[in-house]
Amino acid sequence: MLYQDILDRIHAEIVPTLPQGRVADYIPQLACVDERKFGMALYDVDGHFASVGDADERFSIQSISKAFTLTQAMRTADEQLWQRVGREPSGSSFNSLVQLEYENGIPRNPFINAGALVVTDIVLSQLGDAKVALRDFARRLSGAEDVDYDLTVAGSEARLGYRNAALAYFLKSFGNLENHPDAVLDAYFHHCSLAMSCRELAKSFMYLARHGANSDGEVITPSQAKSINSLMLTCGTYDAVGAFAYSVGLPAKSGVGGGIVAVMPGRFSLCVWAPGLDNRGNSLAGSQALERFATWTGESIF
Ligand code: GLU
DSSP states (O other), X not given: OOHHHHHXXXXXXXXXXXXXXXXXXXXXXXXXXXXXXXEEEEEETTSOEEEEESTTXXXXXXXXXXXXXXXXXXXXXXXXXXXXXXXXXXXXXXXXXXXXXXXXXXXXXXXXXXXXXXXXXXXXXXXXXXXXXXXXXXXXXXTOTTOEEOHHHHHHXXXXXXXXXXXXXHHHHTTOOSSOHHHHHHHHHXXXXXXXXXHHHHHHTHHHHTXXXXXXXXXXXXXHHHHHHHHHHHHTTGGGHHHHHHHTXXXXXXXXXXXXXXXXXXXXXXXXXXXXXXXXXXXXXXHHHHHHHHHXXXXXXX
């Protein structure tokens, strides 16, 4: 399969549409990102690589980091985790407080904010310094030793993250955080601020395309890799997950920085970045690019 030709065709078709999306504006650092940026990068299990556009420019990975923290929590506390977090699509916004109240402090899944806060709490309890642990994990997976947090983004998230703070304190009131909410929030905001490129993210997610292993060996078991891919398919793209599965048909995790990573188990890992979002919070051009990719290559899990 000539992935490079396909990425080039997608690039040519998508670039004129880029101004249609709307960049996230809840923190100033995201509001000023150039909406005309567009990059894609793909690694396959045979070692081929293809990329296009701004594939080497780092951006704020935001909620894509939730897949990394979930992986870390599953490596250390897989059983405990599923007593404290569910595995169902939320059907509500990713930062809903109401759903948490109705469901007695058990978040629907690890990819909504409440779920990610519980996952972060577990990583904090298991690994001590959750900030260093995640940064080092991302460095190891991407092979890029200088991957790091954007401390300005982390600072803004903390300064303006009132709703996340509400969720963390609410979780604590239900007894579903072991650590102090402020410690959990500090780690969570840093995780969201991780800056990585499409190339680095595509490489990092290869363990999910390779049944849990990357080129250094096992990251998680094949069964855990299957579980994370299933969760990405059913919960990874906000409250548009049904439409995304319908049109793309690949497990994927998106973030409000405009990145989406999609995985075809046994075949490849693919990352797209276009900062303009649709009204559900997924990259508009990124979703359209992935839909074209899946349609033109015929590669989807269905
Ligand atoms: N920092 C954002 C928040 O916690 C992440 C949102 C996202 O990418 O889904 O609200």
